[in-house]
Amino acid sequence: MDITVRKKDDVTILDIWGRITGSNSLDLKHTINEQIDIAVDNIAKIVLNLERVRIVDSFGLGVIVAAYTSIQRKGGRIVLLHVGGNIKNLIVMAKLMTIFDRYDDEDEAVASFQ
Amino acid sequence: MDITVRKKDDVTILDIWGRITGSNSLDLKHTINEQIDIAVDNIAKIVLNLERVRIVDSFGLGVIVAAYTSIQRKGGRIVLLHVGGNIKNLIVMAKLMTIFDRYDDEDEAVASFQ
Amino acid sequence: MDRTPDELVICLDIPSSMQLIYVLDSVISEIVREMGFDEESREQVNLAVIEAGSNAIKHGNKEDVNKRAHFEFILIQDKLTVVVQDGGAGFDRENVENPLEPANLLKSSGRGIFLMETCMDTVKYEARGTTVRMVKYK
Amino acid sequence: MDRTPDELVICLDIPSSMQLIYVLDSVISEIVREMGFDEESREQVNLAVIEAGSNAIKHGNKEDVNKRAHFEFILIQDKLTVVVQDGGAGFDRENVENPLEPANLLKSSGRGIFLMETCMDTVKYEARGTTVRMVKYK
Numbered sequence: 001m002d003i004t005v006r007k008k009d010d011v012t013i014l015d016i017w018g019r020i021t022g023s024n025s026l027d028l029k030h031t032i033n034e035q036i037d038i039a040v041d042n043i044a045k046i047v048l049n050l051e052r053v054r055i056v057d058s059f060g061l062g063v064i065v066a067a068y069t070s071i072q073r074k075g076g077r078i079v080l081l082h083v084g085g086n087i088k089n090l091i092v093m094a095k096l097m098t099i100f101d102r103y104d105d106e107d108e109a110v111a112s113f114q
Numbered sequence: 115m116d117i118t119v120r121k122k123d124d125v126t127i128l129d130i131w132g133r134i135t136g137s138n139s140l141d142l143k144h145t146i147n148e149q150i151d152i153a154v155d156n157i158a159k160i161v162l163n164l165e166r167v168r169i170v171d172s173f174g175l176g177v178i179v180a181a182y183t184s185i186q187r188k189g190g191r192i193v194l195l196h197v198g199g200n201i202k203n204l205i206v207m208a209k210l211m212t213i214f215d216r217y218d219d220e221d222e223a224v225a226s227f228q
Numbered sequence: 229m230d231r232t233p234d235e236l237v238i239c240l241d242i243p244s245s246m247q248l249i250y251v252l253d254s255v256i257s258e259i260v261r262e263m264g265f266d267e268e269s270r271e272q273v274n275l276a277v278i279e280a281g282s283n284a285i286k287h288g289n290k291e292d293v294n295k296r297a298h299f300e301f302i303l304i305q306d307k308l309t310v311v312v313q314d315g316g317a318g319f320d321r322e323n324v325e326n327p328l329e330p331a332n333l334l335k336s337s338g339r340g341i342f343l344m345e346t347c348m349d350t351v352k353y354e355a356r357g358t359t360v361r362m363v364k365y366k
Numbered sequence: 367m368d369r370t371p372d373e374l375v376i377c378l379d380i381p382s383s384m385q386l387i388y389v390l391d392s393v394i395s396e397i398v399r400e401m402g403f404d405e406e407s408r409e410q411v412n413l414a415v416i417e418a419g420s421n422a423i424k425h426g427n428k429e430d431v432n433k434r435a436h437f438e439f440i441l442i443q444d445k446l447t448v449v450v451q452d453g454g455a456g457f458d459r460e461n462v463e464n465p466l467e468p469a470n471l472l473k474s475s476g477r478g479i480f481l482m483e484t485c486m487d488t489v490k491y492e493a494r495g496t497t498v499r500m501v502k503y504k
């Protein structure tokens with residue numbers, strides 16, 4: 001997995017490449033925790049761009065869910081961008097559709113934080 | 115492996131997708147033999163488009179060499195189109211560079227038969 | 229072992245490192261592609277096999293690289309059976325909680341077994357839970 | 367067998383059908399990619415392993431699906447060793463003709479061993495030729 005960190009206004013966009021599976025997912029966890037740490041008052045605003053992600057397993061989904069709850073608890077917000085077939089099915093199966101805000105357009109995702 | 119057969123003037127273009135390895139290569143052999151059979155006086159004019167071919171092994175190369183000799187013997191000609199890195203290396207290693215006419219442009223390859 | 233004549237058995241055996249899941253991923257991806265499963269089924273089998281492999285490596289073999297995770301892919305016409313074996317202590321399926329219970333919905337783990345059972349047609353636990361046998365029909 | 371501690375051994379075992387070469391192809395492609403070989407080396411190893419696998423299946427096991435071809439991929443840092451084993455009668459490397467001889471140049475076969483030896487850093491034949499051990503360094 002590769003992650004690049006971009007900024008648009010005060011929103012952080014994480015572009016992810018490859019697989020969010022197994023121990024790979026720890027990179028994502030660490031990157032998200034870093035973003036929480038450096039955010040003003042730890043209120044992180046994160047867009048997770050999944051466009052280039054081939055597969056997410058239960059471990060990867062767990063990392064995303066844990067990020068969601070910990071960011072939420074601190075008053076921040078994380079949304080998903082470009083949730084493709086595979087990952088969408090996963091979220092549906094895990095009954096998490098109502099939990100995650102999902103966008104197919106980056107500007108919309110960023111604007112949703114205003 | 116998938117093969118599609120196209121015609122431009124009296125030249126047959128074989129577009130190949132996938133691997134020319136192992137028993138896969140037999141499909142190519144059969145297709146080429148068919149083209150020889152239906153050609154006027156068995157003088158086949160064939161462009162082998164390798165653009166979408168991922169890998170060729172010694173068996174696949176053997177099929178192409180056999181096609182070359184049998185077409186040549188009957189007064190026809192077979193040329194290669196879009197010979198990429200992998201396949202080019204293979205041809206170099208097997209010292210067959212001087213044997214095969216290669217083109218990077220379809221129209222040129224077809225025109226070479228006039 | 230008795231095999232029916234048109235059955236093809238592919239075996240893969242790897243050290244218990246999560247770093248090697250990519251090998252399992254590539255083998256199962258290619259098998260379902262060559263067998264001609266539709267795209268949704270391909271993703272389901274892929275996910276289930278990765279979950280079973282991760283469980284064997286993490287929970288079964290505790291990521292001890294000296295212990296091995298063993299995989300068998302049994303191809304018969306329209307039926308794919310995947311057997312995953314580890315050298316661990318096993319577990320009892322009955323004790324695994326349902327991740328769809330409201331209390332579990334936002335937990336960060338506990339979805340692997342559920343996903344395997346959702347994605348495959350049948351999932352059986354054998355040898356005290358050290359072996360999982362999963363079937364998917366085309 | 368004794369293994370050095372940082373060594374990872376991946377085993378693959380398939381029935382002797384040329385239809386299954388794709389599994390071998392996918393495993394070796396992913397291994398060299400994850401090991402970080404450059405693109406040219408990746409293609410070379412890929413080709414050599416397919417050649418060795420085809421020989422084991424065709425010449426060694428005569429495409430008898432009841433006989434198995436066995437592959438070991440041994441990863442140690444910058445070194446990849448691939449061992450290919452069949453259940454056949456073996457052969458003598460000395461008796462294999464050089465495909466680059468003018469008389470052999472336009473033959474339709476006989477390039478497999480040559481390509482293996484050209485693409486890998488070392489190639490050794492063991493157990494009367496039923497086992498090939500090939501090494502490539504990054």
Ligand SMILES: Nc1ncnc2c1ncn2[C@@H]1O[C@H](COP(=O)(O)OP(=O)(O)O)[C@@H](O)[C@H]1O
Binds near residue numbers: 288338
């Ligand atoms: N192969 C196995 N060996 C031992 N225990 C296992 C195995 N597979 C699953 N388990 C047990 O079942 C539990 C649930 O597994 P799973 O649903 O995959 O979720 P997770 O892996 O996130 O814990 C695990 O926490 C573990 O205790």
Ligand SMILES: Nc1ncnc2c1ncn2[C@@H]1O[C@H](COP(=O)(O)OP(=O)(O)O)[C@@H](O)[C@H]1O
Binds near residue numbers: 454462479496
């Ligand atoms: N694993 C093997 N078992 C038995 N014979 C083999 C094996 N590998 C190679 N050979 C012999 O060596 C010859 C040359 O092999 P190779 O260079 O790969 O060319 P080809 O496979 O096209 O014949 C084969 O024809 C076969 O007789």
